[in-house]
Amino acid sequence: DTGVSQDPRHKITKRGQNVTFRCDPISEHNRLYWYRQTLGQGPEFLTYFQNEAQLEKSRLLSDRFSAERPKGSFSTLEIQRTEQGDSAMYLCASRRGGGSTEAFFGQGTRLTVV
């Protein structure tokens, strides 16, 4: 399978703990995005990487959130000191550069903060 892969699929954590999610994009895609989806809403943009450079961050991404994409391959999204409001589906997407705009999504990581 050469699609976007996310790990873990589900994560339950206690409030105040740190969590880290991983995304492996489609190999030839140099653009990578993180989105967050809550119940009844569409996905909302969090951050964008072109190769290893993080070029845009949403104001939704508080200081407790950090994302990396070392060497322009896989990416990680870390949430420190989790809060109940962080409970959501975290989606990773990738796409080719140039004129292509279709982004391909992974299956997401469902985070539940208890």
Added chain:
Amino acid sequence: DQQVKQNSPSLSVQEGRISILNCDYTNSMFDYFLWYKKYPAEGPTFLISISSIKDKNEDGRFTVFLNKSAKHLSLHIVPSQPGDSAVYFCAASARSGGAQKLVFGQGTRLTINP
């Protein structure tokens, strides 16, 4: 402020008939529009897209129509099949520079009845 709106949270259609899903946008900078389909506990799957230089794009049973003056697009599925039952998201992007991030609507849950 919701830049992309899907005003119908749900739609029920009989198998074999046409399903029409609607989407409105407010940002004039959007020049590329996409439809995604989402099953529970999975990431969105790309369906079809349209550039603002076109007013129609067709792919098999799926056709997307764009009315730029009304800032409105629609997805037609004909004939509708039970496997089409899912949540459909409309998304928009501004391709001129920047992250070309997707802005999503809230989604419409489509149910195809046998």
